Amino acid sequence: MTWIALRMLTGDRSKYYAIIFGVTFACFLITEQSAIFCGVMQRTTSQIQDTHGADIWVMNPNARYIDDLKAISDDAVFRVRGVTGVSWALNLYRGQGQAQLSNGNYQGLILLGIDDATLVGAPTQMLVGKIGDLQRPDAILVDEAGYRQMWPGEPLRTGKVIEMNDRRAVVVGVYRASQTFMTQPVIYTRFSQATLFIPPARRMMPFVLVKCAPGNSTVEVARRIEADIGLKAQTRDEFSWMTMSYYLQHTGIPVNFGTTVILAFLVGCAVAGQTFYLFTVENLKQFGTLKAMGMNDQRVVAMILIQALVVAAIGYGFGVGLATLYGMFAQRAMPLLAFFLPWQVLAITAVAVLFISLLSSLLSIRRVLVLEPAAVFQG
Amino acid sequence: MNAINLLRQGVTCRNLIKDYGSGSAMVHALRGVNIDINPGELTLLVGPSGCGKTTLISILAATLDPTSGELSVLGMDLPHLTKFQKAAFRARNVGFVFQQFNLLPALTAAENVAVPLVINGSAKCPAVARAMEMLAAVGLADRCHSLPAQLSGGQQQRVAIARAMIHEPRLLVCDEPTSSIDAKTGQTIMELIRKEAVKPDRVAVIVTHDARVYDFGDRIITLEDGVVANDRRAPARATSSNAIVEPSAVLAPVSPLAIVAGRS
Numbered sequence: 001m002t003w004i005a006l007r008m009l010t011g012d013r014s015k016y017y018a019i020i021f022g023v024t025f026a027c028f029l030i031t032e033q034s035a036i037f038c039g040v041m042q043r044t045t046s047q048i049q050d051t052h053g054a055d056i057w058v059m060n061p062n063a064r065y066i067d068d069l070k071a072i073s074d075d076a077v078f079r080v081r082g083v084t085g086v087s088w089a090l091n092l093y094r095g096q097g098q099a100q101l102s103n104g105n106y107q108g109l110i111l112l113g114i115d116d117a118t119l120v121g122a123p124t125q126m127l128v129g130k131i132g133d134l135q136r137p138d139a140i141l142v143d144e145a146g147y148r149q150m151w152p153g154e155p156l157r158t159g160k161v162i163e164m165n166d167r168r169a170v171v172v173g174v175y176r177a178s179q180t181f182m183t184q185p186v187i188y189t190r191f192s193q194a195t196l197f198i199p200p201a202r203r204m205m206p207f208v209l210v211k212c213a214p215g216n217s218t219v220e221v222a223r224r225i226e227a228d229i230g231l232k233a234q235t236r237d238e239f240s241w242m243t244m245s246y247y248l249q250h251t252g253i254p255v256n257f258g259t260t261v262i263l264a265f266l267v268g269c270a271v272a273g274q275t276f277y278l279f280t281v282e283n284l285k286q287f288g289t290l291k292a293m294g295m296n297d298q299r300v301v302a303m304i305l306i307q308a309l310v311v312a313a314i315g316y317g318f319g320v321g322l323a324t325l326y327g328m329f330a331q332r333a334m335p336l337l338a339f340f341l342p343w344q345v346l347a348i349t350a351v352a353v354l355f356i357s358l359l360s361s362l363l364s365i366r367r368v369l370v371l372e373p374a375a376v377f378q379g
Numbered sequence: 380m381n382a383i384n385l386l387r388q389g390v391t392c393r394n395l396i397k398d399y400g401s402g403s404a405m406v407h408a409l410r411g412v413n414i415d416i417n418p419g420e421l422t423l424l425v426g427p428s429g430c431g432k433t434t435l436i437s438i439l440a441a442t443l444d445p446t447s448g449e450l451s452v453l454g455m456d457l458p459h460l461t462k463f464q465k466a467a468f469r470a471r472n473v474g475f476v477f478q479q480f481n482l483l484p485a486l487t488a489a490e491n492v493a494v495p496l497v498i499n500g501s502a503k504c505p506a507v508a509r510a511m512e513m514l515a516a517v518g519l520a521d522r523c524h525s526l527p528a529q530l531s532g533g534q535q536q537r538v539a540i541a542r543a544m545i546h547e548p549r550l551l552v553c554d555e556p557t558s559s560i561d562a563k564t565g566q567t568i569m570e571l572i573r574k575e576a577v578k579p580d581r582v583a584v585i586v587t588h589d590a591r592v593y594d595f596g597d598r599i600i601t602l603e604d605g606v607v608a609n610d611r612r613a614p615a616r617a618t619s620s621n622a623i624v625e626p627s628a629v630l631a632p633v634s635p636l637a638i639v640a641g642r643s
Contacts, residue, residue: 003503004486004494011485289481292442294470295498296463373442373469376481377433377554 004290005303008283009310015279019311020318022275026268027319027353032326033264034345037257039338044247045240046178047112047186051092051121054209055218057239058089058225061232063206065246066239067182069095071203072231079229080208085216086225090115092207093194097187099150099162099169107150109185111164113194121209122188128156129173134190140169143177145335146185164197179338181247265352273360276311280304280364284371292373301365308361309354316353320346388454389582390416390439390550395448397434397605408434409445410605416598418549419579421572423596424586430602432586433554439584440473440552441465453549453582470498474543476572478555480535482527488514488538489523495546513541517571533564537571544575551576553585557592569595 010016042049047066048057058080060070080089093113100106114121114134122131123141133139140162147156160171169189177186189197195204210233212221218235225233234242248254280287287300327339397409408431416422424432437443438450441457442465450457453472460468474495475481482491492510497503511523517537527535536556543551553572557565569592576583577597585596593599594613601609 001497004483004490004497007485007490008483011483285481286483289475289477289483290494290498291466292440292469292475293495293498294466294468294473296466299498373466374437374440376475376477377437377442 022271023315024318029264031323035341039340043181056210058208065243085221087213113191123175125176133172139172141188276360288376308357312357393449420597426602474548476553532560551583
């Protein structure tokens with residue numbers, strides 16, 4: 001019976017391609033919009049992901065996301081080091097700075113101060129210069145996008161000078177960073193230097209980075225830090241999710257993207273549903289003939305479901321493939337495009353496409369089920 | 380068992396009524412049809428448009444339920460079967476030949492012919508192999524792999540006849556089998572139907588408008604306004620052994636009620 005269903009499906013090529021196109025289009029829209037949504041959300045955590053070497057971030061108990069900078073006491077790093085399971089703990093400064101460029105313009109920026117001695121947390125993909133050059137006086141590293149923002153059209157090179165808090169800062173390297181949620185340049189420098197690049201405050205350190213000793217569970221050590229010293233301790237993943245959750249709850253991003261994704265879903269339902277419904281309606285005579293010849297309703301329903309599932313599978317493959325290609329090529333052409341395609345998006349799209357196909361087939365099934373076999377005698 | 384089923388395993392209708400719609404829009408398609416159709420003869424149902432031919436053949440083929448009346452087809456009390464049982468009855472016992480052929484356009488001739496076997500649970504390969512034998516029997520051995528669109532009207536109808544006969548049904552119903560083809564091809568088709576369908580254990584009923592095919596029938600039942608207006612046996616093919624209509628009545632109009640009364 002399956003072969004009859006498939007031959008009916010593929011027999012009229014133009015209708016077959018129209019259905020596949022409808023499902024592919026729906027699948028592409030859902031995948032692409034969801035992937036862009038995930039990409040935007042991922043960017044909110046880019047600095048967490050780019051800070052390598054640390055397992056746990058320790059912060060003020062009231063901190064809600066990475067940009068929620070609430071300072072902790074300067075001795076927190078020493079107390080964290082005393083917690084069982086901690087291999088090492090280092091300060092990480094993160095704050096908002098302002099730079100004056102050589103042309104007199106001002107540029108807001110994100111300033112990260114890493115441990116003077118170890119430079120733990122420094123970026124790893126250097127495009128120009130070396131990380132070790134951060135040990136030089138007034139040295140800073142600038143991300144590629146930030147460099148192009150501050151010196152548009154100029155080639156990447158070291159030696160550029162800016163002023164922060166009336167202090168000279170020299171670019172000793174340019175690194176490749178994950179795209180950030182904000183558009184500001186991200187500057188790395190030593191912790192001691194960072195405290196000079198911003199106006200002084202009583203407490204300046206928002207984060208302590210922690211590495212767990214071998215054999216210790218990261219989650220357990222984090223909970224132990226919280227219990228022992230009363231600060232919030234989050235694993236890298238926990239901190240990423242906490243940051244994303246904040247943006248999800250307190251910005252219009254989910255609503256705006258959700259609307260687009262739902263719209264894509266509805267358009268997909270309409271296109272695929274209409275084409276599949278029309279396909280079945282145009283094949284009513286064939287289904288009527290089969291029913292007259294003794295095919296029972298269950299087998300007719302099975303045939304339509306097989307057709308729907310095949311269309312869903314092919315449309316899903318093409319749709320996801322197209323979305324992936326779009327992501328690859330569009331990101332090359334537009335580096336600012338946020339596009340991240342985790343397996344969860346693929347799974348959700350698969351469920352959505354399956355739903356679309358089944359929904360459209362249900363409409364068709366209803367039409368076929370009410371068809372009297374005798375109708376075949378009436379032309 | 381209902382008394383009606385004691386009759387031979389052909390078709391028996393008693394006071395068969397079929398109404399469509401309700402209230403003032405109600406249409407009385409059949410107003411009390413009484414007929415007996417025996418196996419081994421080719422029965423033609425004729426009459427003007429709207430007289431109830433298609434409705435009657437639809438009911439006989441278990442594709443439509445009568446509003447009231449008694450009906451036995453091949454010994455089965457059709458009105459009391461469930462929808463599922465009717466589908467199974469059709470799959471096993473009924474072969475269909477339609478006016479517009481109704482071949483599945485995406486399937487080859489052999490695959491189309493194989494469909495009834497597949498519906499009855501056969502696998503594709505043996506069903507198609509048997510279908511190719513059937514196509515050879517109707518003179519289309521060389522067109523097994525052609526799609527319906529690549530066949531002429533006459534060839535398509537021969538494929539349809541092969542499809543109708545492949546599972547050796549005991550009831551063959553044909554709806555205007557010659558109306559979509561030319562006269563010469565129509566004659567060939569009718570000869571084929573006679574050859575394949577008229578067997579001692581088989582009931583064959585053809586609805587037709589085409590007077591040129593009357594010669595092929597053993598019996599011609601004329602419907603008018605939902606009732607049997609005339610029931611006569613074709614002289615050239617008249618038989619006496621199973622005839623519902625007595626030989627003396629050949630070509631003479633016979634009241635269906637009188638026929639029934641005479642038998643009982």
